[in-house]
Amino acid sequence: MNNKEKIFNVSIDLFSKYGFDGVSVRQIAGEVGIKESSIYNHYSSKQAIMNSILDYYVEEMISDEIALDQASLNLDKGFDFFYKAGCDAFLTKLREERMMKITRLFFIESYHNDDVRNFLKKSVIEAPIEGWIVLFNLMKEKNLIEKDCDVRQLSESFFYYGMFLLYEHFFLNYPEDDDKFFDDFLAKTEKHAKTIFNSVKIEGIQ
Amino acid sequence: MNNKEKIFNVSIDLFSKYGFDGVSVRQIAGEVGIKESSIYNHYSSKQAIMNSILDYYVEEMISDEIALDQASLNLDKGFDFFYKAGCDAFLTKLREERMMKITRLFFIESYHNDDVRNFLKKSVIEAPIEGWIVLFNLMKEKNLIEKDCDVRQLSESFFYYGMFLLYEHFFLNYPEDDDKFFDDFLAKTEKHAKTIFNSVKIEGIQ
DNA sequence: GTCTATACCCAGATAGAC
DNA sequence: GTCTATCTGGGTATAGAC
Numbered sequence: 001m002n003n004k005e006k007i008f009n010v011s012i013d014l015f016s017k018y019g020f021d022g023v024s025v026r027q028i029a030g031e032v033g034i035k036e037s038s039i040y041n042h043y044s045s046k047q048a049i050m051n052s053i054l055d056y057y058v059e060e061m062i063s064d065e066i067a068l069d070q071a072s073l074n075l076d077k078g079f080d081f082f083y084k085a086g087c088d089a090f091l092t093k094l095r096e097e098r099m100m101k102i103t104r105l106f107f108i109e110s111y112h113n114d115d116v117r118n119f120l121k122k123s124v125i126e127a128p129i130e131g132w133i134v135l136f137n138l139m140k141e142k143n144l145i146e147k148d149c150d151v152r153q154l155s156e157s158f159f160y161y162g163m164f165l166l167y168e169h170f171f172l173n174y175p176e177d178d179d180k181f182f183d184d185f186l187a188k189t190e191k192h193a194k195t196i197f198n199s200v201k202i203e204g205i206q
Numbered sequence: 207m208n209n210k211e212k213i214f215n216v217s218i219d220l221f222s223k224y225g226f227d228g229v230s231v232r233q234i235a236g237e238v239g240i241k242e243s244s245i246y247n248h249y250s251s252k253q254a255i256m257n258s259i260l261d262y263y264v265e266e267m268i269s270d271e272i273a274l275d276q277a278s279l280n281l282d283k284g285f286d287f288f289y290k291a292g293c294d295a296f297l298t299k300l301r302e303e304r305m306m307k308i309t310r311l312f313f314i315e316s317y318h319n320d321d322v323r324n325f326l327k328k329s330v331i332e333a334p335i336e337g338w339i340v341l342f343n344l345m346k347e348k349n350l351i352e353k354d355c356d357v358r359q360l361s362e363s364f365f366y367y368g369m370f371l372l373y374e375h376f377f378l379n380y381p382e383d384d385d386k387f388f389d390d391f392l393a394k395t396e397k398h399a400k401t402i403f404n405s406v407k408i409e410g411i412q
Numbered sequence: 413g414t415c416t417a418t419a420c421c422c423a424g425a426t427a428g429a430c
Numbered sequence: 431g432t433c434t435a436t437c438t439g440g441g442t443a444t445a446g447a448c
Contacts, residue, residue, distance in 0.1 A: 003431080019318065021227045025424060037426075038432050046424065104317075111314050111377055112224065121378055150397070157367055157398045164370040171317050172327055191356070192363045198405035209413080230441060244414050246443070 004042040006032045009098075011049045016101035019108045020050055057102040058119055060093060076142075083193050086135075087186070095182055104170040125163065129155050145200040158196045162189045210248040212238045215304075217255045222307035225314045226256055263308040264325055266299060282348075289399050292341075293392070301388055310376040331369065335361050351406040364402045368395045 001009075010031040014023040025046050029036040043049045093099055110117045132155035139145045165188060169181045207215075216237040220229040231252050235242040249255045299305055316323045338361035345351045371394065375387045 019227075021225075022318065024422080026422085034431090035433060036424085037434085040425070041431055108317050111310075112228065117378055125374070125378075153394070153397050154401070156394070157401050160370040160374075161363060161366045164366040164373065167370065167373055168331070168366075172323055172331075188359070188362070191359050195360070195363050195402060195405045199401045200404075231443085232441080240413090241415060242442085243416085243444075247413055252442070 003032060003034060003038070007039060007042055007049065008052065012053055012098060012101050012105070015050065015053065016105040016108070019105075020046075020113075053102060053105065054116060054119075057099070057106065058123075060099065061123065080190070083190065086131075087189070091182065091186070095178075100170070100175075100178060103166075104174050107167060107171045125159075129159055132159055143202060145197070146202060149200045154196065154200065158193060161192045165189070209238060209240060209244070213245060213248055213255065214258065218259055218304060218307050218311070221256065221259065222311040222314070225311075226252075226319075259308060259311065260321060260325075263305070263312065264329075266305060267329065286396070289396065293395070297388065297392070301384075306376070306381075306384060309372075310380050313373060313377045335365055338365055349408060351403070352408060355406040360402065360406060364399060367398045371395070 007028060010028050011023075014027060014031065017023075025039055026036045028049070029039050032039075039049075043052070094103060106116055106120060110120050129152075133151050136145065136149075136151040136154050140147060140149075140151070162185070165185055169176075169185075173181075213234060216234055217229075220233060220237065223229075231242045231245055234255070235245050238245075245255075249258070300309060312322050312326060316326050335358075339357050342351065342355075342357040342360050346353060346355075346357070368391070371391055375382075375391075379387075
């Protein structure tokens with residue numbers, strides 16, 4: 001691993017622990033094992049390191065956005081199967097150690113970084129909600145759930161629960177028991193999904 | 207208002223906008239209209255200002271913790287009434303402008319301030335969940351909901367939705383449309399509560 | 413209680429030798 | 431590409447006159 005890669009990795013480590021403002025260029029250089037002036041041979045500024053991390057994360061995450069669309073093809077196989085298919089690609093990607101660290105970094109920086117905040121709002125919250133709305137509408141058409149239920153409310157009731165689990169883990173409990181968290185996450189959101197589904201399903205189905 | 211009070215208020219303003227590290231003593235003094243050295247006649251350090259804000263918030267919030275217990279007395283009057291009674295004291299307090307600002311400050315600082323994080327985990331998340339568990343158990347005893355449902359899962363399914371709405375508003379959207387947020391919050395969480403309740407209620411009740 | 417002046421520290425970043 | 435040396439600016443906090 002060359003020094004540029006080392007700088008990148010060490011920065012992810014430190015930024016995700018202490019936030020961007022909580023880490024100095026000296027500190028990064030120290031962890032890499034070079035002097036701080038040498039950093040500037042690889043990145044033009046501290047902010048440039050941060051931007052490369054954010055770009056990396058967005059690129060990795062966006063490539064998974066289509067996963068949910070594909071999941072809709074599996075709707076006939078039952079809600080459980082469909083739910084797992086929808087989450088699998090996302091969770092597999094999120095579970096990578098590097099992605100977990102940057103996820104925490106995103107939560108930390110979102111309050112004062114416009115790019116981060118807009119990515120979270122648009123790609124992490126709004127886009128999935130829209131995806132779930134499409135799917136709940138499909139379920140309506142197939143007579144799996146009641147005709148008169150509010151699909152947006154339903155999508156939010158379903159999705160925000162998982163979002164809070166993520167916030168709680170990455171912001172308040174990190175990095176306690178990462179593996180346990182992901183196992184619990186799947187179990188908990190599945191139970192939650194059933195609770196939500198129960199409230200609107202048409203009797204006799206499933 | 208004397209200068210000590212001005213320092214207190216200005217600090218709440220600035221800290222809640224930019225975070226503790228994002229604000230300098232100079233900036234606070236500038237807004238108050240004095241020199242930074244004069245700050246130290248009122249507070250021994252920048253951290254001391256922060257601590258007084260955090261103490262103020264905790265004191266204000268803790269005094270409302272008993273509200274939920276009292277709500278249980280109203281359970282016979284129906285879920286809607288009971289839900290509103292449980293939320294009213296909390297929302298009224300939270301809706302004060304000063305409390306809204308400090309709430310955002312708590313969200314911002316929780317990732318690297320142990321006191322703030324522990325308060326959020328214990329008093330804002332765990333304690334209410336325990337309260338809802340007690341209430342769902344009461345509903346079981348009164349045959350309002352199914353005997354075999356998981357009350358903790360039910361409490362989390364119910365409560366985390368609202369917590370995410372709070373996070374979303376105070377962290378990602380703040381201070382957009384504070385009034386609209388609180389109106390929406392009540393409407394949304396009420397619908398969500400009905401969704402959750404629907405999934406476990408015993409038919410013929412309510 | 414507020415001021416001016418200043419001490420002291422650490423931050424990000426640059427220049428130029430090797 | 432890395433180093434030493436240094437610049438510049440900002441931060442928190444203190445001393446002492448008024």
